[in-house]
Amino acid sequence: MVIDLNSAVEFLRERDNFLILSHAHPDGDTLGSAFALKYALEAVGKRAEVKCCDIIPKKFDYLGKSCDGECAYGTLIAVDVADTKLLGKDFEELYADKIELCIDHHGSNRMFAERTLLDAGAAAACEIILEIIHLLGVKPDKKIADCIYTGLTTDTGCFRYSNVTPRTMRMAAEMIECEADNVTINTVMFETKTRTYAALEKLAVAGMKMYLDGKCAVITVTQEMYRVSGSDESEVDAIASLPRQIEGVLVGVTLRERKDGSFKISMRSNRPINVSDICAAMGGGGHPQAAGCQVDGPLEAATETVVENVKKYIEKL
Amino acid sequence: MVIDLNSAVEFLRERDNFLILSHAHPDGDTLGSAFALKYALEAVGKRAEVKCCDIIPKKFDYLGKSCDGECAYGTLIAVDVADTKLLGKDFEELYADKIELCIDHHGSNRMFAERTLLDAGAAAACEIILEIIHLLGVKPDKKIADCIYTGLTTDTGCFRYSNVTPRTMRMAAEMIECEADNVTINTVMFETKTRTYAALEKLAVAGMKMYLDGKCAVITVTQEMYRVSGSDESEVDAIASLPRQIEGVLVGVTLRERKDGSFKISMRSNRPINVSDICAAMGGGGHPQAAGCQVDGPLEAATETVVENVKKYIEKL
Numbered sequence: 001m002v003i004d005l006n007s008a009v010e011f012l013r014e015r016d017n018f019l020i021l022s023h024a025h026p027d028g029d030t031l032g033s034a035f036a037l038k039y040a041l042e043a044v045g046k047r048a049e050v051k052c053c054d055i056i057p058k059k060f061d062y063l064g065k066s067c068d069g070e071c072a073y074g075t076l077i078a079v080d081v082a083d084t085k086l087l088g089k090d091f092e093e094l095y096a097d098k099i100e101l102c103i104d105h106h107g108s109n110r111m112f113a114e115r116t117l118l119d120a121g122a123a124a125a126c127e128i129i130l131e132i133i134h135l136l137g138v139k140p141d142k143k144i145a146d147c148i149y150t151g152l153t154t155d156t157g158c159f160r161y162s163n164v165t166p167r168t169m170r171m172a173a174e175m176i177e178c179e180a181d182n183v184t185i186n187t188v189m190f191e192t193k194t195r196t197y198a199a200l201e202k203l204a205v206a207g208m209k210m211y212l213d214g215k216c217a218v219i220t221v222t223q224e225m226y227r228v229s230g231s232d233e234s235e236v237d238a239i240a241s242l243p244r245q246i247e248g249v250l251v252g253v254t255l256r257e258r259k260d261g262s263f264k265i266s267m268r269s270n271r272p273i274n275v276s277d278i279c280a281a282m283g284g285g286g287h288p289q290a291a292g293c294q295v296d297g298p299l300e301a302a303t304e305t306v307v308e309n310v311k312k313y314i315e316k317l
Numbered sequence: 318m319v320i321d322l323n324s325a326v327e328f329l330r331e332r333d334n335f336l337i338l339s340h341a342h343p344d345g346d347t348l349g350s351a352f353a354l355k356y357a358l359e360a361v362g363k364r365a366e367v368k369c370c371d372i373i374p375k376k377f378d379y380l381g382k383s384c385d386g387e388c389a390y391g392t393l394i395a396v397d398v399a400d401t402k403l404l405g406k407d408f409e410e411l412y413a414d415k416i417e418l419c420i421d422h423h424g425s426n427r428m429f430a431e432r433t434l435l436d437a438g439a440a441a442a443c444e445i446i447l448e449i450i451h452l453l454g455v456k457p458d459k460k461i462a463d464c465i466y467t468g469l470t471t472d473t474g475c476f477r478y479s480n481v482t483p484r485t486m487r488m489a490a491e492m493i494e495c496e497a498d499n500v501t502i503n504t505v506m507f508e509t510k511t512r513t514y515a516a517l518e519k520l521a522v523a524g525m526k527m528y529l530d531g532k533c534a535v536i537t538v539t540q541e542m543y544r545v546s547g548s549d550e551s552e553v554d555a556i557a558s559l560p561r562q563i564e565g566v567l568v569g570v571t572l573r574e575r576k577d578g579s580f581k582i583s584m585r586s587n588r589p590i591n592v593s594d595i596c597a598a599m600g601g602g603g604h605p606q607a608a609g610c611q612v613d614g615p616l617e618a619a620t621e622t623v624v625e626n627v628k629k630y631i632e633k634l
Contacts, residue, residue: 160503166490173486
């Protein structure tokens with residue numbers, strides 16, 4: 001059942017002993033949403049805990065402490081979770097059929113919960129959570145402000161992506177007024193590279209190649225590079241944005257070698273190129289400016305396949 | 318004479334045939350301010366032109382067309398100009414003693430103009446310009462919105478620096494509502510590297526060295542690197558932010574070799590390190606998190622001097 005904001009707030013007022021689930025591989029928005037909701041519920045006299053299937057990266061420690069181990073609950077909520085699969089394997093088994101309220105901003109939400117509060121126009125789930133907090137009559141304190149600001153900035157690439165709306169900016173303004181530590185949060189989220197990631201990026205960028213008269217830039221990340229840099233797949237996502245940044249590049253491609261020798265392809269484009277179309281031709285998909293697919297190795301063949309598909313698309317333009 | 322917002326607006330209403338000067342080496346804020354003010358003055362029936370001592374980089378073409386060559390005027394205004402020196406040598410001679418109104422947000426403004434409207438709490442001069450536009454009764458159109466948004470985002474590093482206030486975020490929200498092309502502007506300003514800059518960055522990052530147990534990271538840019546990459550000093554500024562990004566680094570240093578063999582030093586720090594103190598000990602200065610100085614070559618001696626000064630500061634902490 002799809003419910004509106006007021007019904008969701010009414011539901012929260014009626015219930016107690018909440019367990020709030022984030023999605024697996026947690027990011028700033030799912031965690032910011034979960035902890036902000038927890039603090040707001042506590043502010044109106046309820047009990048609430050946050051739980052995530054995966055270990056929460058240390059950089060999010062300032063958001064709060066999740067419940068480790070067994071955690072009794074009366075009402076189960078999921079935030080920023082579009083599909084029960086995204087809860088993580090263990091949590092899917094434990095909780096998938098027991099979620100009474102899901103609060104989400106993904107248009108692709110599978111409506112798995114008893115009640116779903118969905119706002120696909122929200123850049124971050126935190127936007128919906130802040131509206132709930134307002135309706136609960138809670139004045140955001142510094143802890144809540146840090147959580148909400150974290151979701152707003154991380155899900156918009158620091159207010160850069162096309163999902164940003166005036167509401168996103170105004171909510172960020174309000175959170176700064178409520179003492180969110182915006183400068184430190186952005187430094188940690190966007191300006192800090194682990195030493196191992198920095199080493200990996202250096203190796204990968206050193207091997208960047210240009211194709212199609214500079215319209216297509218390709219970066220390759222090999223298993224050997226992970227070994228040499230001490231990095232691993234958990235850190236590689238940020239590299240995908242680099243090849244597109246070169247002036248004149250329409251399509252930026254990152255090939256990541258898997259342990260089985262196949263390649264995971266990430267494509268990023270500048271408008272009007274639609275990389276989700278290019279990736280669909282190779283059995284993948286995604287968004288117009290960010291998509292992906294898989295291609296078999298070895299590297300030379302994989303690169304050729306990808307560049308050939310980019311070429312076909314560009315020639316048709 | 319320091320004047321307030323209302324007096325500045327009154328002055329603009331009384332006068333006509335404005336020539337609006339930006340500072341030399343123009344950036345998004347001085348140009349955004351100048352063109353937004355020009356369009357607003359035109360909207361209330363006045364004539365106004367924009368002029369800059371230096372060539373305006375192509376990436377700012379969307380803001381508008383400046384007046385080339387001779388340009389008759391009745392009233393001379395400077396925006397985002399803290400000192401007549403910053404007008405550029407030629408313009409300083411031509412205009413320094415004729416500026417009737419300066420609109421600025423630098424606390425260090427030298428009060429060289431007949432009237433100065435100063436708001437040192439504004440993250441960008443564009444914040445002050447937008448307030449003027451409101452008081453002139455002009456509803457910002459898309460052109461004005463693009464200009465103001467450009468100033469807001471470039472002077473705050475995409476809403477990241479500590480100068481951002483709730484007003485900055487709310488003004489950005491308003492400009493998005495007025496159809497500022499925020500996504501493209503941010504892509505051009507923050508996500509686009511020229512091929513020559515990308516080549517220079519690759520060379521410089523490949524040679525990054527760590528000192529003081531990883532607390533100090535040093536990047537060197539040599540004349541040879543400019544030659545090999547095809548880049549030059551006009552593109553090097555962005556490199557200064559890179560060494561500080563490595564996890565655990567407290568002070569990021571960039572040494573840029575000059576043609577005479579001396580080095581221009583840029584220092585960036587994470588709080589609580591105050592690099593303006595470190596640079597002051599070497600005859601330079603700046604802000605707590607971003608400062609600079611000059612050191613004689615050769616490279617080995619320059620590096621040693623700088624690292625030694627960083628070490629002394631850190632040991633005293």
